[in-house]
Amino acid sequence: MDFIKGLKDRTVFIVGSKKNAGKTTFLNYALNRLRDSASLGALSVGVDGESQDQVFGNPKPQVRAERGDILLCAETALANSDLHYEILNVYPFRTAIGRPVLLRALRPGRAEISGPENNSQLGEILSDMRRHGAGTVFVDGAVDRITQVAAGHKAAFVYVARVEPENMDSTAAAMKLVWAASAVPLWREGEKCPAPLTRVEGALTPGKVPPRDVKGGTLLIEDLTKIFLTWPQWQELKGRFELRFAAKPDLAAFIVNLCNVTRADFEKKLGSPQLADRIVYNPYELAAG
Amino acid sequence: MEKTRAFAEFENFYGLFRPLTPYGRLYREARHFFTDEPGLKAEYDLTSAISAFLAGQRHKADKLRFHLRNIPAVELQTEALNGAPGIFLARKFLANASAIFKLLPSPLRAKFGAKWSSDELLALLNKGGDGEAFHIADAYSSELGAERAAIAGCDRTLKALREKKLNALRERWGLDFSDRDFLVIDEHAAARLNGAPELFLEPFDGAHVTVKPVYGADYMEAAAERDRRRGREQELEAAVVKKLAAAITAEKKAIEAYAAAVEKIDIAAERARLAAELKLSRPSVHKYPSPIRLSKARFLPLESRLAAAGLKYTPLSAVFTRRVNIIHGSNMGGKTVALKTLAFMQLAAQSGFFTPAASFETCLFDGLAFMGGAEMETSGGLSSFGLEMNDFAAAHERLKSSNILLLMDEFARTTNSEEAVALLSAILEDLGGRNGAFAFLATHFSGLRAGKGTASFKMRGFDTAAFNDYFSGKPACSLDEKLRMINRFMRYELLEGAAGEARDAIKIAGILGVAKGIIKKAQEFMEEK
Numbered sequence: 001m002d003f004i005k006g007l008k009d010r011t012v013f014i015v016g017s018k019k020n021a022g023k024t025t026f027l028n029y030a031l032n033r034l035r036d037s038a039s040l041g042a043l044s045v046g047v048d049g050e051s052q053d054q055v056f057g058n059p060k061p062q063v064r065a066e067r068g069d070i071l072l073c074a075e076t077a078l079a080n081s082d083l084h085y086e087i088l089n090v091y092p093f094r095t096a097i098g099r100p101v102l103l104r105a106l107r108p109g110r111a112e113i114s115g116p117e118n119n120s121q122l123g124e125i126l127s128d129m130r131r132h133g134a135g136t137v138f139v140d141g142a143v144d145r146i147t148q149v150a151a152g153h154k155a156a157f158v159y160v161a162r163v164e165p166e167n168m169d170s171t172a173a174a175m176k177l178v179w180a181a182s183a184v185p186l187w188r189e190g191e192k193c194p195a196p197l198t199r200v201e202g203a204l205t206p207g208k209v210p211p212r213d214v215k216g217g218t219l220l221i222e223d224l225t226k227i228f229l230t231w232p233q234w235q236e237l238k239g240r241f242e243l244r245f246a247a248k249p250d251l252a253a254f255i256v257n258l259c260n261v262t263r264a265d266f267e268k269k270l271g272s273p274q275l276a277d278r279i280v281y282n283p284y285e286l287a288a289g
Numbered sequence: 290m291e292k293t294r295a296f297a298e299f300e301n302f303y304g305l306f307r308p309l310t311p312y313g314r315l316y317r318e319a320r321h322f323f324t325d326e327p328g329l330k331a332e333y334d335l336t337s338a339i340s341a342f343l344a345g346q347r348h349k350a351d352k353l354r355f356h357l358r359n360i361p362a363v364e365l366q367t368e369a370l371n372g373a374p375g376i377f378l379a380r381k382f383l384a385n386a387s388a389i390f391k392l393l394p395s396p397l398r399a400k401f402g403a404k405w406s407s408d409e410l411l412a413l414l415n416k417g418g419d420g421e422a423f424h425i426a427d428a429y430s431s432e433l434g435a436e437r438a439a440i441a442g443c444d445r446t447l448k449a450l451r452e453k454k455l456n457a458l459r460e461r462w463g464l465d466f467s468d469r470d471f472l473v474i475d476e477h478a479a480a481r482l483n484g485a486p487e488l489f490l491e492p493f494d495g496a497h498v499t500v501k502p503v504y505g506a507d508y509m510e511a512a513a514e515r516d517r518r519r520g521r522e523q524e525l526e527a528a529v530v531k532k533l534a535a536a537i538t539a540e541k542k543a544i545e546a547y548a549a550a551v552e553k554i555d556i557a558a559e560r561a562r563l564a565a566e567l568k569l570s571r572p573s574v575h576k577y578p579s580p581i582r583l584s585k586a587r588f589l590p591l592e593s594r595l596a597a598a599g600l601k602y603t604p605l606s607a608v609f610t611r612r613v614n615i616i617h618g619s620n621m622g623g624k625t626v627a628l629k630t631l632a633f634m635q636l637a638a639q640s641g642f643f644t645p646a647a648s649f650e651t652c653l654f655d656g657l658a659f660m661g662g663a664e665m666e667t668s669g670g671l672s673s674f675g676l677e678m679n680d681f682a683a684a685h686e687r688l689k690s691s692n693i694l695l696l697m698d699e700f701a702r703t704t705n706s707e708e709a710v711a712l713l714s715a716i717l718e719d720l721g722g723r724n725g726a727f728a729f730l731a732t733h734f735s736g737l738r739a740g741k742g743t744a745s746f747k748m749r750g751f752d753t754a755a756f757n758d759y760f761s762g763k764p765a766c767s768l769d770e771k772l773r774m775i776n777r778f779m780r781y782e783l784l785e786g787a788a789g790e791a792r793d794a795i796k797i798a799g800i801l802g803v804a805k806g807i808i809k810k811a812q813e814f815m816e817e818k
Contacts, residue, residue, distance in 0.1 A: 032468040075374050082519050084437060086424035087377040092311065092362060101374050106424065107437075108444060260494040285473040285497070 003253045003280065004033045006156075011126060013139045013157040013249065015225070021160045022257050027140050028064055029283060030158075035066060038135030039104075043072035045115035045122060045139060063113050065105040070134045072125055074114035075099045083109035088132050093121050102128055113140065155249035162257045163266055172269040173231045175254060179275045180234060181224035182251040187244035193218035194242050203228050209237055218242040223249070254279045290322070292680070293659040293696065297632035298590040305567075306559060306642075309354060311362035312548055313555035323639050324655055326576055332641040333571050335557040338400050340564060342393065350558075353392055356385040357555050363548065365541050370534035373526070377423040379537045379544075380414035383407055386547045389554060401557070403550040410540050414533065429529040436522045443515035450508045458487060458502055471501045560642055569643035572634075572651060577692040578727060579652040581609040581631070586646035588630040604646070605630045607783045609729075611744040613721050616731040616783070618748030624731035627748065627783055628696050631729060632657060635694055654727065655691035658684035661700040674704055681716070688725040695720070695728040706734060714738035746783050 007030065014023045014030075024044075031040055042063050065071055065083060073081065075090070075098030085103040093100065095117055102125065105111075116122050122139075129137050159178055163171050187193070196217045200208055204221050205228045219241040221227065227234065237243070256279050258266060267276045294300065308314050323329035343350045363382040369375045390403045398404070416428040427434030458464045462482060464472060474482075479498045482488050486503065493499045537544070563569060567589065585604040595602045605627055618624040637644045638651055660680045677700060687693055700716075701709040713730065714737050720726040721742040739745060798811075 028470070029468060075372065078372065078374070079523075082516075084424070084440075084522075086418060086422040087373055088422050090361070090374045090378050090381075099374060104422065107441065258494075260496070282473055284469055284471060 004030055007136055007158075007252060008034060009038070009135045010154045010156050011137045011139065012252065013155065014141065014160060015157055016141065016160045021162045022255070023141055023160050024063070026158065026160050026255050026283070027138050030138060031063065031065075031069075034136055039068045039070055039133045040066075041070040041129040041134030041137035042113050043115045043125060043129075043137075043139055044113045044141050062110040064108070064110050066108050067105055069105045070102065070129050070132055071105065071111055071113050072100050072102055072115060072129075073111050075101055077112040077114060078103075081109060081111035083107070083111050085111075089128055091116070091121065091125070093117060100125070102132070104132065115139075156252040157249050158252050158255060160255045160257075162259060163261050164259045165261055168261055168266060168269055172266065176231050176270060176272065176275065177227065177229070177234055178224065178251070178254075179272065179278070180231075180238070181227055181245075182248075184221075184224070184243045184245055184248075186248040187220050187246055191244075193244065198241075199246075200226070202226065205229070206233060209233065210240075212240075215240045218244060220244050220246055223247045251278070255283060256281050257284075258282060290657060293632055293657040294636065296659040296696070296698070297629055297636055299633060299636045301590045302633070302637065302642075303640075305563060308555045308559045309357040310360040310551055310555045312360070312552035313357075313559065316552055316556055321641060322636075322656075323641060324653055326574060326653055329574055329639065329641065329653065332557075332560075333643070335400060335553060336560040336564065336641075336643060337571060338397055339554070339557045340561040342397055343558070343561060344565075349392060353389060353554075353558060356388045356392070357551070357558065359385045360389075360551055360555075363544060365538060365544060367534070367538075370530075370537060372530060373423070373425055376414065376417070376425075376530060376533050376537070380411070380417065380423050381421075383411045383414065383544070383547070386551055387411060389551065390547075393554075401550045401553045402546065403554065404546070406543055407540055407547075410536055413536055425526045425529050429532070430525055433522065433525040433529065436518055436525060440515060440518050440522060443511055443518060446511045447508065447515065450504060450511060454487065454502055454504050454508070462488070464488075464500065466502055471499050473497050474500050556641075564643040567645055569637075569645050570648060572638040572644045572646075572649040574638060575650070575652045577652040577654060578612060578724070580650070581607075581652070581727075582648065582650040583607050583630070583634065584647040584649075586630050586634055586644070586649060588626055588633055589645050590633075591626060591629070592645075603782065605783060607746070609744065611742055612724075612727045613717055613740070613743040614729045614746060615717070615737060615739060615743060616729060616746045616748070617733075617735070618731070623748045623783075625698050628698050628729055628731050632659065632694075632696050652727075653692075654694045656687065657694045657696065658687070659696045659698070660684065661698040661702070674701065677701065685719075688723050690725075692725045692727070695726055697728065697730045697732075699732060700730060702733065710734050710736055717743055744785065746785055748783060 012030070014027055016023045027042065031042065034040060042065075063071060070088070071085075074095065077097065078085075078101060083103070084106045086106055087101055087103050089102040091100045091102070093116060095114070097114060100114055100116055100121075116125055126137060126139075159175065161171050161175060194217055197220060198210065198217060199220045200222070202222065203226050209229070210219075219237070221243065223245050229237065254275075256266070258281060263281055267273075270276055303320075306317060308317050323332065343353070359381065361378045361381050363379050364370070364375065365379075370379065387405060387407070390398055390405045393401070393403065414423070417423040417426045425433070427437060455466050458466065462485070466472065473493050474497060476496055476498050479490060479500065482490060482500065487505070489501045489503050490498045584606050586606070587602070587604045592602045603623075607627075616624050616627055634644050634646065634649050635651060635654070635657060638649060639653065658680070660677050681697075681700075684693055684695055701712055704712075713732065713734060717728075717730065717737065718740050720728045721740045798807075
């Protein structure tokens with residue numbers, strides 16, 4: 001099944017292996033693919049200073065909107081957009097680039113999308129977007145913002161990576177970790193798990209991993225974006241504890257843009273045919289033949 | 290005042306006070322403490338008036354809350370109104386303010402100073418959309434409409450040229466650009482494309498190239514025409530924004546008055562909501578000094594904690610006609626709670642709220658000062674005794690020019706009883722002579738020299754007879770059960786007069802599990818005394 005069609009009517013977080021992984025390029029691609037359905041929504045979170053989509057060299061990641069699309073843009077960015085739009089809301093939270101403005105495109109055009117600064121604001125904006133008729137909503141670059149909405153908005157995430165020879169090892173390790181973590185079950189209230197149940201608040205860093213002499217029991221982690229361990233550290237932890245997530249968005253796909261790396265070399269590095277099966281390689285590449 | 294607020298657990302209540310508008314939220318942050326009688330009564334009047342209006346009208350109450358929640362903070366400075374977002378906010382403010390005012394009957398509007406005169410301005414702004422949305426509509430400028438129609442024409446041309454180009458590329462080269470702005474192609478496969486004028490190729494990596502369509506001169510001309518028209522559209526939009534901003538600014542005074550009225554309505558409605566939900570009643574306030582009368586006053590934080598634990602709560606009823614009051618009582622007998630109830634009621638009343646009591650009659654103080662208590666922490670090198678004395682000295686100084694409600698909980702309890710009694714007796718005598726002092730002292734100490742102007746009270750204390758009836762033959766129980774028992778048999782009523790002062794410490798120590806031998810010996814010592 002085409003995984004993009006499976007994103008319909010969901011809140012889709014597009015997270016990246018690093019800056020300039022090609023998230024916005026993928027966002028525009030996904031928006032085009034879902035055009036025939038209800039209004040689409042798009043916003044971004046986590047200003048990370050990307051001035052250029054370096055995968056494909058676009059000067060500034062902008063979203064191409066069609067009439068009816070609902071976008072969140074910073075007040076100051078509106079002057080540079082070529083959209084004609086109606087304003088649906090102006091939020092009182094001040095960001096470095098002005099107040100966030102929720103708008104509906106009244107004709108096709110491009111605009112730079114923006115986002116709020118914290119989870120409660122994100123929740124308010126997502127619910128406004130839905131109220132104004134947005135079906136599928138894309139959230140660009142939101143690695144640390146998944147937890148709150150994971151439960152309520154049929155959340156899914158797409159992991160986008162740009163793989164080059166110099167980052168092949170680290171990207172493969174990061175993807176293996178995300179893949180392994182995505183197999184950890186969601187914790188359900190009242191579920192019988194091995195005692196004791198230890199909750200990990202916030203990020204699971206090496207410092208928060210229980211000492212090696214502690215074995216058995218269940219470790220409850222907020223969600224898979226809170227794991228900041230290496231692959232061996234994760235493996236070691238899995239060997240000692242039953243693991244659960246408090247929130248768990250669905251992993252929709254890995255999007256991998258290979259750059260001077262062959263698919264065979266990268267898959268060898270991954271060492272997991274099951275993981276390789278979930279990868280969509282170079283969606284912009286024309287298939288040979 | 291912060292210490293008094295903390296002692297009275299007032300934040301627990303204040304946290305429930307959640308105005309819906311940005312104006313109300315600013316008011317909330319200011320933490321008003323009213324010291325003038327007319328000002329405070331005016332606040333109560335507004336709460337009473339809106340309570341009466343909303344009582345039994347759930348639909349109207351919901352509508353009012355809806356519009357209050359939708360009120361944004363309107364900014365009227367030039368720079369705030371120089372774009373569509375600023376105009377949007379002004380319109381949103383006016384539309385909701387107008388709806389709120391219409392909900393209220395004319396006499397109520399007058400009470401809140403809600404006088405509407407901006408129909409014309411709102412109608413002008415409503416040309417930009419009906420409902421929530423707003424845009425710089427064609428209705429504001431015929432030229433703008435024409436320009437947008439031309440842009441739409443450009444868009445159609447561009448779309449047609451693009452589709453034509455993409456079809457041609459698909460037919461000639463087998464390249465499908467639908468859904469994609471570019472394609473990534475193996476460089477060997479791309480070799481055949483080299484030199485094709487309708488394609489732009491650039492390296493992607495060592496083995497691939499990125500291919501983009503070159504749309505041609507006619508497309509570029511149409512795009513340039515669109516850009517030019519978009520530039521003109523922006524100029525026209527800016528002119529409309531300027532016109533709308535001028536219209537808004539011209540009514541600045543009226544809009545500021547609407548904001549003030551909205552703030553009052555928001556605050557009164559929120560106080561009325563709390564009054565209904567927490568069963569609060571309007572306090573009666575008088576000029577200082579006048580007696581303090583409480584009937585069935587409830588200290589809300591404790592009431593809810595006890596309810597959660599399934600324990601009974603006893604409201605406080607008392608009349609304080611003298612300015613200096615001593616409250617005696619046994620351990621866990623409710624002395625501190627009596628003081629907390631007083632502090633809570635006074636803070637609520639002077640903050641403009643109705644109070645949790647069948648009735649509460651009080652006078653207005655310039656401030657409240659709390660001293661003592663087990664919660665006190667040492668700081669800055671001072672012991673808890675040092676801190677108490679420091680706080681008392683500061684409050685005493687304020688008495689020279691202000692009327693202060695002094696609340697002293699187990700004051701001087703950390704020093705030896707002989708000196709503490711002497712110190713407290715001197716303080717009580719001093720306070721009796723200062724007209725600005727209205728003081729309450731909860732204490733364990735007996736033998737205080739209370740002057741003629743001082744009133745003594747005691748908590749009724751432990752009901753030994755009822756306890757003995759219940760407890761005979763019962764097995765040992767958990768701490769929770771013990772606390773439940775103390776609560777069950779402690780009588781928290783406040784009685785006037787100190788005669789027969791409650792001495793229940795030994796009984797309570799026994800209930801809490803101190804060895805029977807020790808309890809027996811302690812009782813013998815007491816009898817010897």
